Amino acid sequence: MAGVLSLSACSEQSADEPKAAETSQAMNNAMDVKQPEPVAAPKAPLADPMPAPAAKAPVEQEVQKVVEAKAEAVMAEAATGVSGEKVYATCVGCHGAAGEGGVGPKLAGQEIAAIVEKLQRYKSGEQVGPMTGMMAPMAAGLSDGDMQAVAEYVNGL
Ligand code: HEC
Secondary structure, eight states, X not given: OHHHHHHHHHHHHHHXXXXXXXXXXXXXXXXXXXXXXXXXXXXXXXHTTTHXXXXXXXXXXXXHHHHHHHHHHHHHHHHHSOOHHHHHTTTHHHHOTTSOOSSSOOOTTOOHHHHHHHHHHHHTTOOOSTTHHHHHHHHHTOOHHHHHHHHHXXXXX
């Protein structure tokens, strides 16, 4: 008996459908007439969310950079057993605490691979620049692991 009841309920609903369609058509017509409304509506919702992410993003990116640089240095130390920070302590006098340069050239902002490559050239005895005589003895004492660690540390400064 329940099945028969629900079937009849269904047929009653479908009988209502044409009416619903007529209603929505009528609503569409009403919307066609009031066109300015949808244009005005989005203004308020768009204005609020925009400034918030724009103000946050640069700060979050800077934090992300610092965190990644620190993580790289920690991972390098774990992989090589060498602390780039400790190695760089012997370089600070000539290249600056922030790698900004002094007696030696600026190192901050240089790619890790570029720093390692130059250190290898100094170590091999190659004449790199006019003051190679000052830098070569420093590179001579560095192992491959030291070079990688100090380059990653400098890159994160
Ligand atoms: C006594 C001062 C002195 C110390 C200490 C020193 N450097 Fe240097 N460094 C120099 C000078 C001077 C040059 C430029 C040499 C040349 O003209 O080829 C140089 C060049 C470099 C360069 C090449 C930079 C470029 O842009 O061409 C790198 C990389 C570098 N040093 C890394 C280091 C690291 C790493 C340490 C510590 C392990 C270190 N230096 C310690 C004086 C120093």
